Amino acid sequence: MLDIIVLGSAAGGGFPQWNCRCANCARAWAGDPAAPPRSQSSLAVGGESGWFLLNAAPDLRQQIAATPLLQPSEGARHSPIAGVVLTNAEIDHVAGLLHLRERHPLSLYATLRVHQALDGNPMFNALDVAAVRRHPLVLDEPVDLVLPEGKKSGLSVRPFAVPGKVALYLEDASAGDNFGSQGEDTVALEVSAGSTSFFYVPGCAEITPSLADRLRGATLVFFDGTLWRDDELIAGGVGRKTGGRMGHISMSGEHGSIASFANLGVRRKIFVHINNTNPAIVADSPERARLVDAGWEIADDGMRITLPEQPVHS
């Protein structure tokens, strides 16, 4: 069995964003029920024993406060959180690690590129290496997630590279069009427990034929829902970058995620990492209706999904 909780469904900055009064944020600030607040992108995944966070959002303290299953339940010091798996080194996915200080034992999984990005910031020494064991993720190699004391958790992840880019604060302008990005900078995860699995793809610039093949027929995919249109930030007057420049595919358009998933036979498709500028972030927009018509859902903070064991066909 796989137990999944959406801790945060918004892209970097959250919803509403601290300094934004775009049409969507203005509705969220006003408390419009069609525009509920969303914290930044993270899932919690529970197996037989313990929970693992998929990414650690800057809002993690607030997310734990909203999620009784992740709160301490025994002894003076305790947490049901056994570890964290990172998909990149962007602030919206790693800053939450700073909430997990206080010498608490944890297992931390990331590619070497992402571990190096953290190691380059002494502030993360707060996650004392004596307590927080660093584990490498290697592309396309499945790994059993272990509890801090070393026992298997019953969960495993297979990281794989997806089109994307290096974290914004590490961009190398001298390195040309891809800013020095490497395959290990942005990964997606296939998360498994027994015969059950799902995909977590919170950042992805393009659905390539090999990615489409991998996702085909999946039980459940959480997918990058940052933008509706590639030029959304520019058109809204709140930014200068396209989705492509930021490493994010758009939902709409000929090469967008909705069109690209149309014939993949994925049983349940849920957008996560929704940007505040995306018109589909509000419940009553025509864009939301279009994605629902196409069989998609928008994740909400606190959404919980339990995947039962799959019957094994012989």
Next chain:
Amino acid sequence: MLDIIVLGSAAGGGFPQWNCRCANCARAWAGDPAAPPRSQSSLAVGGESGWFLLNAAPDLRQQIAATPLLQPSEGARHSPIAGVVLTNAEIDHVAGLLHLRERHPLSLYATLRVHQALDGNPMFNALDVAAVRRHPLVLDEPVDLVLPEGKKSGLSVRPFAVPGKVALYLEDASAGDNFGSQGEDTVALEVSAGSTSFFYVPGCAEITPSLADRLRGATLVFFDGTLWRDDELIAGGVGRKTGGRMGHISMSGEHGSIASFANLGVRRKIFVHINNTNPAIVADSPERARLVDAGWEIADDGMRITLPEQPVHS
């Protein structure tokens, strides 16, 4: 006029702390009204134009969500927050800067030691130097806080050194008893607008005669309320460090803050930066009653204080 909002009243980790079920945290997790949740240590100070944050807590996004005066009110991108003044480089005082990314113009004030600590973490490049102007704080030199466009805000701060220590993640174990700490590592602030002023001292290991002289007769002091007893973490079985080792004076005891302030004639004395282990953090404890009897208050998240202009005596 000086307008002050307590954004967060707890010490590092907040209350309840993510991995703690000490007697106090257990009550907070259970929703006990005598143990309301508290986010991490920060004040907002407003003058004639704009607000400045005194420290930027990891919970800043949530603090803005709880404080309509700090929310954007015009145009597509806007914030009433004009800048941030840091008193040290501890995670609970600086990680909130990572919420203020997105190329928003801000004025950032800190001592050179603290600026260097941030510069040593590439993640803070997210506060683009083209938008976020770094201003030095020099010990004992008053400085006018300027709005990002360069105009004076009407507020000024005078930083001064207080007994303390370097941020935990920067401690140099080879440097002896003080871990390489220097005077610029922990400062306190005297904040002024016109003829009105108050003191903000969120971290302080000892009340020296010179500090006592400085605070004597003050209108208002926000003071380090981390611990009730110096050995509180050890006695509670949740840590190995004394208050002295962490750079925090205790409230109680012969050399504690309550005794040391007894004859200073400070008109209003408010504890901030309260640790989850401090028995005075819950409203119905004998320790809370003792500090109230001694003329102290405990800050609550959202507490607002307006200091009128002082009449000028001629």
